[in-house]
Amino acid sequence: MTLSRRSFSFFSALTAAQAAAPLAFAQAPKLKIGVLTDMSGALSSVLGKGSVDGARMAIEDFGSTVAGMPVELVFADHQNKPDVGAAIARRWFDEEQVDMLLDLGNSAVAIACQTIAKDKNKIIIVTGASSSDITNKFCNSHSFHWGYDTYMQSAALAGNMTKGGDNSWFFLSADYAYGQALEADARKKVLEAGGKVLGGVKHPANTMDMSSFLLQAQSSGAKVIGLATTGEDMERIVKQGQEFGIWRKQKAASFGMQLYYIPGIGPANMQGMVHNSIYYWDRDDKTRDLAQRFLKRNGKPPAETHAVNYSAVTQYLKAVKAAGTKETGAVLKALHSMPVEDLVTRNGKVRADGRLIRPTHLVEVKSPGEIKGQWDLLKVVAEIPGDQAFRPPGESVCTLLKT
Template sequence: MKLLHLVSAALLAATVIPAAAAEISDGKVKIGILNDQSGVYADFGGKWSVEAAKMAVEDFGGKVQGAPIEVIDADHQNKPDIASNIARQWYDTEQVDAIMELTTSSVALAVQGISKEKKKIDIVTGAATTDLTGKSCSPYGFHWAYDTHSQAVGTGGALVAQGGDSWYFITVDYAFGHSLEEQTANFVKEKGGKVLGSVRYPLGATDYSSFLLQAQSSGAKIVGLANAGLDTSNSIKQAADFGIVSGGQRLAALLFTLAEVHGLGLQAAQGVVLTEGWYWDQNDKNREFAERFFKRTNRMPNMIQVGTYSAVLQYLKAIDKAGTDETEAVAKQLHEMPVNDIFTENGKVQADGNMVHDMYLFQVKKPEESKKDWDYYTYLATIPGDEAFLPADKSGCPLSAK
């Protein structure tokens, strides 16, 4: 009889112990980092975002609810069809629970649509379009780090305040560029400025001469570069050849990060005003994190990479609090939990999926002002989150009305 009780207890323990683990589908949590690793945005996010995601997993402890955490990655080559095929394969056959980073707005919109269809979490840190939390919002989709509205309010607002009240845009011809131009133009007009014209070009172009000449001949005080990555760097380099700045016009790099400043160099980038959500030399905590990142990558991180760290970490915290990786439960926690980590303090997720946090306005230093490598920014101002990002009721997201 005693033996029977022991066997019964053992059987009961065997059924109870795995119960918590059973709340984690497939016995593991698998996160996919899908971004550009070989094209114009390879430094903007790229393999460095993958490394940031792995740091988040390690800092969390490598397991959640007793289940191991795995990070996989792929290069979408800035092509929505390639990204969509990868996303479907990851969800359908490779047991991926969430996809993150998603540089390039056309890619992010495509993958968010698939994630919504499959009822999977996606957290965008690399793409900018406000459509992600606007007309194309999803109950399972989240937007971290920045968007086109925050860049327009930050960089655009600063330049208009300094007298830059006439603009001409050089815009990359896809969803991101269109959104960035539209948001900035609207903000310029609201502040009493005017837009004299714009020209669009294909992603990854190498010759900007005709576009720059049109901007130059417009007489606009500000030439707005509604692009990012190598496109922005090449635009700035060629603008110097045409004497844009020396001729009295100013360049507005509407999405320019530490990675591109480093690639371009201070001699070419000096004086550019930009907006980022994070900078490594802001405080001791940021410096400590950046040094850890530098030891792994030999470079300092930008807001995309640290934003990816934050997104992965918050996703794991949400799973842990929910006690499951079931999508509805995790999405609920992501909407409710404040974001407190190395990226931001007291960040909040709106009904439309947008994570609201402070943004920062910087100016790129002159070469003689920089004390060491990666010492590139002079802090100008903080843009409070509620000013930087659209409120949910003005985003155009149908979920905001619920």
């Protein structure tokens, strides 16, 4: 059989179109989100796989597509090293076409990646890192802070409690930058609220015997002992303080508590301890809905960052939908203009410095007699309005708030 010239031309064009189809499909636009987190280190229980699942659940609930684009999720371990995190961020932006980066559950990693995101004209939403400087002296136009920060963990908590009558404080703090910053912010708010600071002591990292520090706190007679520490040091302080009977007479305020810490330390050791929380799973029907679905995947309800990742990804997808494009400028405009309302966040508004302003909650560890289930560990005792929970514009050095 022979083909006419006309038939051959048609056959050639059809064959070329069929050959090009897979390439065209592969190059179809998609939206790519990257979760850069601690997958294997000290923070992996409150970040890690749960952070990835929180983001993935948001994508699934949104239908896995937005503005005609499929949504793809990638994740990596920054190992709590700024150089490792920065290298991953650059590769994702330059080679893998990641459009938005989130989590960054380490402040040094987050601050390193903020500059990269702006330089590459990409978007970064910090959900797991805690330094309030992320939207203060390190703020930039492409960066957002969606989760807890050191100001709301310490200053807002101390100010609220002081106004409520817990007006004398002693601080037991870690002797490094994190603990020092928490104590400094809390001290200031106690004094502004008319309270008194009766003293303070700093412990070195990885101190096994906390007795001398605890006895100083006990002898101060302060109504509240502010714990500006975290991890195993906090665990030792709480357990040893319980042995001395301190928490029966003096209230403990933790500036770095997480839900997952309570089973390990023991509710009996922590009963009555208070904390300012971005998210608690049993707060209302919406938070319980998310928690039950998350629990089926992970065997436990979401920690704060896990839930906040859900909120951040949901809002980012809403912004892309509203903009009708993934172009950074249009999405940034939408993120700053849209209200934030989802299963995690109520009555949220993004400020010019990228700080999500939303209510937070004063939570207290239940006594063993009040606990009705494995994760029924906290009770919400007060809501702190967003404008009181985060650093006010007048105390910020961020130039974005000055324009």
